[in-house]
Amino acid sequence: MSATATPDSASRKVQEVESITIRFAGDSGDGMQLAGTQFTNVSAVLGNDIATFPDFPAEIRAPAGTLAGVSGFQVHFASSDIHTPGDTLNCLVVMNPAALKTNLRDLEPGGILIVNSDSFGANDLKKAKYTVNPLEDGSLKGYRVVRVAIDTLNREAVKECGLTPKDSDRCKNFFALGLVYWMFERPMDGTLKYIKDKFGKKIDVLEANTRSLKAGYNYGDTVEVMPVQYRVAKAKMTPGVYRKITGNEAMAMGLVTASTLAEKQLVFSGYPITPASDILHQLADMKNFGVKTLQAEDEIAAVGIAIGAAYGGAIGITATSGPGICLKAEAIGLAVMTELPLVVIDVQRGGPSTGLPTKTEQADLLQAMFGRNGECPVAIVAPRSPGDCFDMAFEAIRIATQFMVPTFVLSDGYIANGAEPWPIPDLSKLPSIKVQHPTGPNSSNGQTHENGAGEPGTFLPYKRNELLVRPWAIPGTPGLEHRIGGIEKQDGTGNVNYDGHNHEHMVKTRAQKVANIAKTIPDLEIEGDQDGDLLVIGWGGTYGSIATAVQRARRKGLKVGQVHFRHLNPFPKNTAEVFKKFKKFLIPELNAGQLLLLLRAQFLIPAQGYNKVQGRPFLVSELEEAIEGILKS
Amino acid sequence: MATTALPTLKPQDFASDQEIRWCPGCGDYSILAQMKKALSTLNFPREKMAFVSGIGCSSRFPYYMNTYGFHTIHGRAPTFATGLKLAQPELMVWVVTGDGDGLSIGGNHLIHALRRNIDIKVLLFNNEIYGLTKGQYSPTSRVGTKSKTTLQGSVDSPIRPLSMAIAAEATFVARTMDLDPNHLTMTLQRAAAHKGSAFVEIYQNCKIFNDGVFEYVTEKTTKSDNAMFLEHGKPMIFGKDRNKGIRLNGLTPEVVTIGKDCALDDVVVHDENVENPTMAYLLSRFMCPAFPEAFGVVRNVSKPSYDELQAKQSADALAKKGKGDLMKMFKNDDLWTVE
Ligand code: SF4
Numbered sequence: 001m002s003a004t005a006t007p008d009s010a011s012r013k014v015q016e017v018e019s020i021t022i023r024f025a026g027d028s029g030d031g032m033q034l035a036g037t038q039f040t041n042v043s044a045v046l047g048n049d050i051a052t053f054p055d056f057p058a059e060i061r062a063p064a065g066t067l068a069g070v071s072g073f074q075v076h077f078a079s080s081d082i083h084t085p086g087d088t089l090n091c092l093v094v095m096n097p098a099a100l101k102t103n104l105r106d107l108e109p110g111g112i113l114i115v116n117s118d119s120f121g122a123n124d125l126k127k128a129k130y131t132v133n134p135l136e137d138g139s140l141k142g143y144r145v146v147r148v149a150i151d152t153l154n155r156e157a158v159k160e161c162g163l164t165p166k167d168s169d170r171c172k173n174f175f176a177l178g179l180v181y182w183m184f185e186r187p188m189d190g191t192l193k194y195i196k197d198k199f200g201k202k203i204d205v206l207e208a209n210t211r212s213l214k215a216g217y218n219y220g221d222t223v224e225v226m227p228v229q230y231r232v233a234k235a236k237m238t239p240g241v242y243r244k245i246t247g248n249e250a251m252a253m254g255l256v257t258a259s260t261l262a263e264k265q266l267v268f269s270g271y272p273i274t275p276a277s278d279i280l281h282q283l284a285d286m287k288n289f290g291v292k293t294l295q296a297e298d299e300i301a302a303v304g305i306a307i308g309a310a311y312g313g314a315i316g317i318t319a320t321s322g323p324g325i326c327l328k329a330e331a332i333g334l335a336v337m338t339e340l341p342l343v344v345i346d347v348q349r350g351g352p353s354t355g356l357p358t359k360t361e362q363a364d365l366l367q368a369m370f371g372r373n374g375e376c377p378v379a380i381v382a383p384r385s386p387g388d389c390f391d392m393a394f395e396a397i398r399i400a401t402q403f404m405v406p407t408f409v410l411s412d413g414y415i416a417n418g419a420e421p422w423p424i425p426d427l428s429k430l431p432s433i434k435v436q437h438p439t440g441p442n443s444s445n446g447q448t449h450e451n452g453a454g455e456p457g458t459f460l461p462y463k464r465n466e467l468l469v470r471p472w473a474i475p476g477t478p479g480l481e482h483r484i485g486g487i488e489k490q491d492g493t494g495n496v497n498y499d500g501h502n503h504e505h506m507v508k509t510r511a512q513k514v515a516n517i518a519k520t521i522p523d524l525e526i527e528g529d530q531d532g533d534l535l536v537i538g539w540g541g542t543y544g545s546i547a548t549a550v551q552r553a554r555r556k557g558l559k560v561g562q563v564h565f566r567h568l569n570p571f572p573k574n575t576a577e578v579f580k581k582f583k584k585f586l587i588p589e590l591n592a593g594q595l596l597l598l599l600r601a602q603f604l605i606p607a608q609g610y611n612k613v614q615g616r617p618f619l620v621s622e623l624e625e626a627i628e629g630i631l632k633s
Numbered sequence: 634m635a636t637t638a639l640p641t642l643k644p645q646d647f648a649s650d651q652e653i654r655w656c657p658g659c660g661d662y663s664i665l666a667q668m669k670k671a672l673s674t675l676n677f678p679r680e681k682m683a684f685v686s687g688i689g690c691s692s693r694f695p696y697y698m699n700t701y702g703f704h705t706i707h708g709r710a711p712t713f714a715t716g717l718k719l720a721q722p723e724l725m726v727w728v729v730t731g732d733g734d735g736l737s738i739g740g741n742h743l744i745h746a747l748r749r750n751i752d753i754k755v756l757l758f759n760n761e762i763y764g765l766t767k768g769q770y771s772p773t774s775r776v777g778t779k780s781k782t783t784l785q786g787s788v789d790s791p792i793r794p795l796s797m798a799i800a801a802e803a804t805f806v807a808r809t810m811d812l813d814p815n816h817l818t819m820t821l822q823r824a825a826a827h828k829g830s831a832f833v834e835i836y837q838n839c840k841i842f843n844d845g846v847f848e849y850v851t852e853k854t855t856k857s858d859n860a861m862f863l864e865h866g867k868p869m870i871f872g873k874d875r876n877k878g879i880r881l882n883g884l885t886p887e888v889v890t891i892g893k894d895c896a897l898d899d900v901v902v903h904d905e906n907v908e909n910p911t912m913a914y915l916l917s918r919f920m921c922p923a924f925p926e927a928f929g930v931v932r933n934v935s936k937p938s939y940d941e942l943q944a945k946q947s948a949d950a951l952a953k954k955g956k957g958d959l960m961k962m963f964k965n966d967d968l969w970t971v972e
Pocket of ligand 1: 658660691764765839841842
C-alpha cells in the first residue's frame with residue numbers, strides 16, 4: 001500500500017496511500033459481487049484508477065458456508081496508473097470461515113482482516129473444515145484483525161423494517177460495505193442511489209439496505225474500529241469523461257459502434273455459455289440500433305445463423321467460450337471456404353472440456369489458429385484489457401468485412417468480467433468503416449463465366465480485388481444470383497471444381513488474402529527499452545501484469561522491452577524487425593506455451609515461455625521474478 | 634416488394650448453367666423440374682429467392698437453380714437459412730434436405746426451426762437411405778432394411794418425418810412424391826404461399842441404393858389403394874373405387890368401406906386448418922398396409938412468424954427508445970470527469 005504520510009494525517013487519523021487492494025469474500029449468497037461492484041463504482045467516480053477481479057465459483061449456490069461456495073471480488077484502486085487488480089491484498093473482508101480459509105493466503109503480512117465474527121460458530125467452522133477456531137488459536141496474529149459482529153449489528157440496524165430474519169441477513173453485505181466506505185473515505189451517495197433505484201418499489205427492503213449501509217459506516221466512525229482511515233487521492237489520468245467498463249460490456253458496445261458506423265445491420269446469435277453470455281444479454285437490449293439477436297438451439301446453430309446472416313449482407317456475429325468453438329469449427333471452415341465476413345468471439349476459460357468454467361485461461365490460441373480441417377486460415381485479434389475489447393471488437397468487424405474472412409476475437413474470463421476506467425470515445429476520432437456491395441455485373445476484365453457465354457456482363461462471385469478479396473453480393477440484388485458452398489470452387493466463377501491444381505491455387509489464395517491483412521494493421525510498438533537484453537512478449541488479457549512487471553524491472557535498472565500482440569493472425573509486418581533488436585525473449589502466457597510455439601516456428605527466435613495454468617491471472621511478482629531469472633541465466 | 638410489373642418467368646429461367654450430377658433415374662430430377670415450374674407461377678422476383686442446403690444428394694439442389702444459393706454443411710441448413718431470413722426478411726428462403734441430413738445429423742436444427750416458425754420452406758427428400766455415402770441405412774429406413782451397415786437388416790425404429798414436424802409445432806406440414814408431378818407442383822406452391830415455416834416430406838426414389846421403396850404408392854396399379862390424397866373440407870376417401878374412407882372410433886382411426894360399413898357422412902372430413910394437431914398426428918402415423926399413406930397438406934395453421942415477431946420487437950424498441958444513439962450508450966453508467 002506504499003504509504004506516504006501527509007503532515008496533517010496524524011491529527012486527523014488519516015493516512016494517505018498510493019493504492020489499496022481490497023477483496024470482499026463470502027458465501028455465494030452473501031452478495032460479495034454486488035459489494036465489490038459498488039465499491040468499484042464509487043472509487044471510479046471518486047477519480048481513482050481501478051482494476052477489478054471478480055472470482056466466483058462454477059456452482060450458482062454451492063451449499064452455504066462451504067469452501068466450494070466462496071465468492072470473491074477484488075478491487076485495486078489507486079492514485080497512480082495501474083494495470084492489474086493487485087497481487088496481494090491490503091485488506092480482506094471475510095463473511096465466514098470458508099472465505100477466510102480460501103482467501104487468507106493472499107493477504108499481505110500485517111494486512112487488515114475484517115471478520116464477521118458472528119459466523120464463526122461450531123457448525124460454520126466445521127463446514128469450512130476448521131478443527132479449531134482461527135479467531136482464537138493465534139493463527140491470525142500477523143494481521144490487523146478487525147472483528148465485527150456483523151450479523152448482530154446488522155439485524156439490530158434493520159429490526160424496525162419489518163423484514164423476516166432471513167431477509168434482514170441479506171442486507172449484511174451493505175453493512176460490511178458501509179464499514180469499508182468509512183475505512184477508505186468513500187462517500188455513500190452513489191450506493192444509496194443505487195439502492196433506491198434498485199429497490200424503489202419495495203419500501204421495506206429499500207429502507208433496510210439503506211440502514212445497513214449507514215449503520216456499517218457509522219459503526220466504523222463511532223467505534224473507530226481502526227486507528228486510522230486511509231485516503232487514496234485521485235489518479236492523474238488523461239483528461240476526459242470516464243466510466244467504468246467490463247470487457248464484455250466493451251465488446252458489445254464495440255460491435256454495435258462498428259456496425260452503426262458501417263451502417264450495417266448486426267445479427268448476433270449465441271448459445272448461453274460462461275463467461276460469454278453477457279455479450280448476448282447486452283446486445284439483446286440494443287434492438288433500436290438495428291441489432292437482431294437470437295438465442296440459438298446450440299453452438300452450431302448459433303454460428304450457422306451468424307454465417308447465414310453474413311451471406312444475407314448483415315454483420316454476422318457469434319460469441320462463446322472454448323467448448324463452443326469446438327462445436328463451431330466445421331461451420332467456421334465453411335465461412336473460410338465461402339469467404340464470408342463472420343466475427344467469432346471466444347471468451348476463453350480454463351479447459352480442456354468443461355474445465356474451469358468461471359476461471360480464466362489463454363489456451364484457445366492454437367484452436368483459433370488451427371482448429372479446423374484442411375488449410376483454413378482465419379484472422380485473429382485479442383484485446384489486452386477490458387476497455388480494449390471495444391477497440392478489438394471494432395477491429396474484428398473492420399477486418400471481417402474488408403477481407404471477407406472469419407475473424408476471431410480472443411477475450412478471456414479475466415478481462416471479460418474485470419473492469420477498468422474507460423474514457424468515453426470521441427465518435428469523430430473512431431476509424432471509419434466502409435462496406436461496399438456490388439450492384440451489377442463485374443466480369444469486365446475478360447474473365448468469362450460459363451453461363452455468361454453470349455451474355456454481356458455476368459457476375460463473378462470470386463473475382464478478387466488487389467487484396468484478393470471477393471465481392472460481398474447481397475441476395476435480393478437483381479442480376480447477381482450466384483451459388484456458394486463448401487465444395488472447392490473455381491476462382492472467379494465460384495463453380496464447383498475438383499481439380500487438384502485449382503485447389504492448391506485456392507488454398508494459397510485464401511492464405512495470401514489473410515496475410516494481406518497485415519498491410520492494414522498497425523506496426524508492433526515496443527514499450528520500455530527499444531532494444532537490449534530482453535523482450536517480454538505477450539498477448540491478450542495479460543497485458544496489465546506484464547506491463548507492470550516490466551516497469552518495475554526497468555526501475556531496477558534492467559534493460560527490458562515489451563511488445564504485446566493484439567493481432568495474432570497475421571502478425572504485424574514489423575514483427576521480425578522488432579525481434580532483431582533483442583537478445584532474449586520471454587513469453588508469459590496463461591497456457592502451456594502457445595504463442596511461444598507460433599513465434600518460434602515462424603520467426604526462429606530462441607524464446608522461452610513463462611507459463612501458468614491455475615485459472616488465475618499472473619501476479620506481477622511472479623513475472624518480475626521470471627524477468628530477473630532469464631536475465632541472470 | 635416491387636410494385637412494377639414483374640417479368641414473366643418461365644421454368645427454364647430458373648435453370649443454372651451447372652451440369653446436373655444426380656444418377657440417371659433419380660427422383661431428384663422430377664423434384665427439380667417441378668420446383669422450376671412451381672416458382673415460375675409465383676409472380677415473385679427470382680433474385681429474392683434463395684435455396685439453402687446441407688450435405689447429401691438432395692443438397693446439391695441449389696447449384697442447379699439460377700437463384701441465390703448456399704450449399705452448406707451436413708445437417709445445418711436450417712440454421713444458415715434462419716440467419717439469411719433474419720438478415721433479409723424479404724427473401725423467400727427454401728431449405729432442401731434429406732432424411733440423413735435433416736433427421737439424423739441435423740434433427741435438432743430442424744425441430745427448432747419449425748418450432749420457431751421462421752418463414753422458411755423445408756423440403757425433406759425422403760429416400761430412406763444414405764445415397765451420397767453409397768448406401769447406408771437412414772433414420773427413416775424401415776425396420777429390417779439391409780444396407781452396408783445393417784447387413785442382417787436394421788433393428789431400430791424409423792422416425793416419421795411428419796409426426797416429428799407436428800410434434801415440433803410446425804404450422805404447415807405436407808407430403809407429396811417425386812412421381813406425381815402435378816401433386817408435387819401444387820404442394821410446392823402451397824408451401825411457398827405459407828407464412829411461417831413449412832415442412833414438406835417428398836417421397837423420393839433413390840434409383841441406385843433403394844430403388845422402388847415407395848413403389849406401393851407411386852405405381853398406378855397400387856397407388857389409389859395405398860395413397861390417400863387429402864383435400865381441405867373433403868371426406869378422407871381413397872381406393873380404386875373411391876369407396877374406402879377413414880372413420881374415427883374415439884381416438885382410433887379405422888378404414889371403412891362406404892356403403893357397406895357406414896355412410897359417406899361417417900367419414901372424417903379433412904380440416905387442415907384445425908388448431909388441435911391430433912388428427913394431423915393420426916394421419917402422420919398412417920402406414921401401409923394397415924392404412925393408406927396420407928398425401929397433401931396435413932396441417933396448415935396460421936401463427937405470426939418468428940421473423941415478423943422479431944421485426945415487431947425491433948419496431949417497438951425503436952418507438953420506445955428512439956433510434957440508437959452511440960453517445961447515449963457509452964454514457965449509460967456513472968460518469969466522472971478528469972480535468
Ligand atoms: S444415389 Fe440415389 S439419391 Fe443419390 S443421386 Fe443417385 S439415385 Fe439419386
